[in-house]
Structure formats: C-alpha cells, structure tokens
Amino acid sequence: MTIRNRLTWLFVSIVAVLLLAVLTAVFLLQFSSSQREFQQRLRERAQVTSYIYLEKDEMRASAFRDFEKKYLQLLPNEILQVYDASGRVRFVAEDERVRLNDAQLARIVLYKEAYFKIGARQAIGIFYRDNQGDYVIVAAAENVYGQHRLRSLATIMAGIFVASLLLIYIVGRIFAGRALAPIAALNDQVDRITAQDLHRRVDEPLRTSEKDDLRRLARTFNRLLGRLETSFEGQRTFVRNASHELRTPLTSSIGELQVLLARERSAEVYKEGATSVLGELQQLKQLINNLLDLAQADEAVPLTEDIRLDELLWEVREAVAPAQRGRVQVDLGDLSELPDDPAVFELKGHRVLLARALGNLVDNALKYSGVEQRVTLSLRYLAGSGLVVRVADAGQGIAEEDLAQVFQPFFRAAGVRGVVGHGVGLPLAQRIVALHGGTLVLRSEIGRGTVAEVAFNQ
Incomplete structure (x- = not known):
C-alpha cells in the first residue's frame, strides 16, 4: 500500500x-x-x-x-x-x-x-x-x-455517516496527494540520477517554512549523493591506480623477457635477467597480497583471539628482514611502572591482521629513514585511555599537505616516489586498526621524522 x-x-x-x-x-x-x-x-x-x-x-x-x-x-x-x-x-x-x-x-x-x-x-x-x-x-x-x-433520526444519521465517509475519503485523497506531491517530485529527481551523473543534486525547497522537513530530506539526499560520488570516484581512482601498479611490473617483466629472447645470450646474462624478472614478480606478488589484505580488512572478520600486545611487538620485530632487524628497537618502558595484571595488555582481535598492520608501519619507518637510523617500536599503558603503540623514526618526514592523503590507497608523496612501494601499506594498517576498534594517527615534520601512534580503547 x-x-x-x-x-x-x-x-x-x-x-x-x-x-x-x-x-x-x-x-x-x-x-x-x-x-x-x-x-x-x-x-x-x-x-x-x-x-x-x-x-x-x-x-x-x-x-x-x-x-x-x-x-x-x-x-x-x-x-x-x-x-x-x-x-x-x-x-x-x-x-x-x-x-x-x-x-x-x-x-x-x-x-x-x-x-x-x-x-x-x-x-x-x-x-x-x-x-x-x-x-x-x-x-x-x-x-x-x-x-x-428515533428510527427516522437513525436513518438520517446513517446516511450522513456514509456520505461523510465518502466525502472525507475524496478530501483525504486530494489532501494526501497535495501533501506528498513535493516528495513525489523529489523521488522523480532522485530516480533520474544514475551512476554516470552522481554530480547532480536534487532541488531544495526555499520558499515557505512549511517545507523545512522537505528541505532537510533534500539535503539528506544531496549529502548521500555526495558520499556516493566520493565513493565511486574513489573506486575509479583505486581501479586506475591498481591497474597501473599491476601493469608496471608485468610490463617490465615482459620487456626483460623479450630482450632475453631476442638473441642468444650467455648464461650469466640469462641469470641476471631471470633475477630481475623474479624481483618484479615478487613485487607483484607483494602488491596482490596487500590488495587482498586491504579487501579482507573491510570484511567482518572474527576477532576472537586473545592477543598480548607486548608479545606481538616482539613478533613484529622478528618478522623484519635480518639485515634490517637490528635497526628496530622494542621499548616497553619502565617495567616497575607497568600494571601488575598482565591482562591489561590483552585485546580481542585477529593476530595475523594486527601483526600485518604493525609490520607495515615498521616497514615504512625503515624504508623512509636512513640505513643507520633506528626505528623505535614502543608500548605504553595509559590509565583511563588504554594501550598505545608508537612507531617512531628519524627519517625525512612527510609534508603537511600530504598527511591528509597518505591513507588513500596508492597515494605516494612526490618526495618518495623513487623508493620502492605501492602506497597500500598505510591504508591497510589504518583499516586493520579500525577493525580492532583503534585509531591510527600520524605526526610528522620534514627532516625530523614521523611518529605513527596506534591507540586501542579498552
């Protein structure tokens, strides 16, 4: 009805x-x-x-x-x-x-x-x-x-009742039609907006105060259309960037193989070419794994594991490549100041995903700081707030205008495009942290380094 x-x-x-x-x-x-x-x-x-x-x-x-x-x-x-x-x-x-x-x-x-x-x-x-x-x-x-x-009165009243109901029905239809006409017009406008023209907006009534509710409804539709437009544009950008990132190593690998197959070469040249192709394919594999993890972070994964964050920090350090592991320093603070109850360091979550998020932060810190500079991975418990994990480096830092965009998939600041990467690590870390009910905030200064702070409310 x-x-x-x-x-x-x-x-x-x-x-x-x-x-x-x-x-x-x-x-x-x-x-x-x-x-x-x-x-x-x-x-x-x-x-x-x-x-x-x-x-x-x-x-x-x-x-x-x-x-x-x-x-x-x-x-x-x-x-x-x-x-x-x-x-x-x-x-x-x-x-x-x-x-x-x-x-x-x-x-x-x-x-x-x-x-x-x-x-x-x-x-x-x-x-x-x-x-x-x-x-x-x-x-x-x-x-x-x-x-x-009394019988005459009852007959007259019955006639009046029936006639009144008929009249009321007609008047009610007219009144309801006039009252709902602006909503019907609004519905027609929304119905004409497709995925190809999400930039369009519905008209907002501006004349009479009686249309305040309709104006609110129109503004709600327009805000929804704005969010849809942003979402669709983000998806288009994501597909565009993902296609570019996937095509680059494939194009490089195909070119390398074509050069190798163009004429007979020595075993040493073939070995160098195969090593180069292997490196490109490993980067491609890493990119695909990141994309899969990014998709999984948007799904409702079960958060049923009891995770000790202090232990997880050491696991993240052990997962770093041996050549870089010595640069990562785990800091749990003054042990005498820690709570006696070890349960305060526990939270429910997905161990593999959370380790991946913290690992991405550590990898970024190592990647964008000097080879002699250390990266500090610290854990603190703040009474009344919860657990805070910080990943701090003394690298080149991030420009202020780029901080608002670093969580967009495939975004890479102009100053770091010479460094191997795909721009997926930070967005993936942010979504995993949000999945666990936490927040990820970056603070950075050019030339002084970056601090990634992950806060878990308990």
Whole structure:
C-alpha cells in the first residue's frame, strides 16, 4: 500500500471514529429526551385521570367522556386504571385491562411513583391520597411517535455517516496527494540520477517554512549523493591506480623477457635477467597480497583471539628482514611502572591482521629513514585511555599537505616516489586498526621524522 493510500485511510478512520462517537452521543441524548418527554406525558395523564376519577361521582358518564375528549390528548393504545388501597381495579378508561401484580403496586405505594413496562406499552403509576381513600393511578401507552422519530433520526444519521465517509475519503485523497506531491517530485529527481551523473543534486525547497522537513530530506539526499560520488570516484581512482601498479611490473617483466629472447645470450646474462624478472614478480606478488589484505580488512572478520600486545611487538620485530632487524628497537618502558595484571595488555582481535598492520608501519619507518637510523617500536599503558603503540623514526618526514592523503590507497608523496612501494601499506594498517576498534594517527615534520601512534580503547 502506498503512503498516499495509508494516509487517506488513516485520515478516514480517525474522522469515522470521531463522527461515529458524535452521532452515537446525539442519538443517545435524543433517545433519553424522548423517554423523559413520554414519561412526563404519562405522568400528566395519570394526574388528570386521578382528578377525573375522584370527581366522577359528581359527573355523569357522558359528561366524563366529553371532558376527556375535549381536554385530553389521547396517547396511542392508551390504558388508564385506578386501584384502591386493597388492590382492586376501581376504574378502567378503556375496555382493555392490564392487571398489575402485588409487587408492582407495593413499589408504587412505597416510592409514590414508579415507571415500568407492560408488554409494548410504557407505564407509570402514581400514589394518590384523597379524603375518600388511598389510590394508585396507572397510565400506560405505546411511544409510537417517539420510536418513529428515533428510527427516522437513525436513518438520517446513517446516511450522513456514509456520505461523510465518502466525502472525507475524496478530501483525504486530494489532501494526501497535495501533501506528498513535493516528495513525489523529489523521488522523480532522485530516480533520474544514475551512476554516470552522481554530480547532480536534487532541488531544495526555499520558499515557505512549511517545507523545512522537505528541505532537510533534500539535503539528506544531496549529502548521500555526495558520499556516493566520493565513493565511486574513489573506486575509479583505486581501479586506475591498481591497474597501473599491476601493469608496471608485468610490463617490465615482459620487456626483460623479450630482450632475453631476442638473441642468444650467455648464461650469466640469462641469470641476471631471470633475477630481475623474479624481483618484479615478487613485487607483484607483494602488491596482490596487500590488495587482498586491504579487501579482507573491510570484511567482518572474527576477532576472537586473545592477543598480548607486548608479545606481538616482539613478533613484529622478528618478522623484519635480518639485515634490517637490528635497526628496530622494542621499548616497553619502565617495567616497575607497568600494571601488575598482565591482562591489561590483552585485546580481542585477529593476530595475523594486527601483526600485518604493525609490520607495515615498521616497514615504512625503515624504508623512509636512513640505513643507520633506528626505528623505535614502543608500548605504553595509559590509565583511563588504554594501550598505545608508537612507531617512531628519524627519517625525512612527510609534508603537511600530504598527511591528509597518505591513507588513500596508492597515494605516494612526490618526495618518495623513487623508493620502492605501492602506497597500500598505510591504508591497510589504518583499516586493520579500525577493525580492532583503534585509531591510527600520524605526526610528522620534514627532516625530523614521523611518529605513527596506534591507540586501542579498552
């Protein structure tokens, strides 16, 4: 069901309930008023009957009938009866007689007035005390006119209810259509935007304050389109750079092999060529492994291993090539200041991925600093904050304008393009750290080195 239909039926349902409640209240009030009016007429008939009966001994029968026809308005199927103190019927105004039981008579005497029903008739009994004795006068009749009015009222109300629902439905459809028209227009604009024109934006209503919600919705769509555009552009850049990085070693290897196969060469030349091709292919393998790790870092990998970070730092150092291992110094600080509970150095994670992230930071530090310069791999526990791993070098540093881009895949600063690399290590390290709930921040100064700080909140 569309939003327009839901709004229409919701509007119709609410108004229908309210209208039904109002009509029911009106009907009940009219019913109560009709009952009170008819009871009053019965009461008047009983009072007049008591007067006529008590004065009947002074009237002829014909005079009594003339008095009744002249001054009294007969009720439909009316019966008038007078009972004496012993319960005997002393007077019946019509041929038809209704016998009251002793309980009904006793109730009338007790309460001086009582209302009850006799078949289809409504009746009232009043207790009348006269110098001739005590009497009970009963007046009964059918409320034909009142029932007819109530039936007519119910029919009219039912017609009004149905007609009102039809009118409300039509008005609700029109109102919902007009209310949702800007949203429909917004939806049409969004629907026309494809992957090829993500630079387009939807129109934002600017005129009336009533459209604040629509303006917010339009701005939300535009922000979403902006993020999609950035994401798509990032993917295009990634594919472009990845293609270039993959093609370069392949082109170099193919060229080297073509030169070797162009003519007969000595075994020494073939060996040098094969060594060169092997180096290019090893770089290609390293690039592909980095790309696979980069993709894996974006997936929901299980973080179920208990990892001791102090032990992991030594493992990272041992994984460094033997020729460079002596340049890496592990610093755990003053042991006397460390917490007694070794569990503070543990965190849940993926051991291989986390080791890869820290290893990339160490490799970058070694790669972009002098061969005689040391790289410090340190671990600190900060009470209230958590564990902090720092990889510090005294190398050439990173320019300030490049710091904001070093976490983009395949980005390489202009000053380091002569160094072997692909620009994947830092983005991969950042995503792995984020996967473990940590943050990676770089601080660097040209000529003074770089510090990579990894903080894990506990």
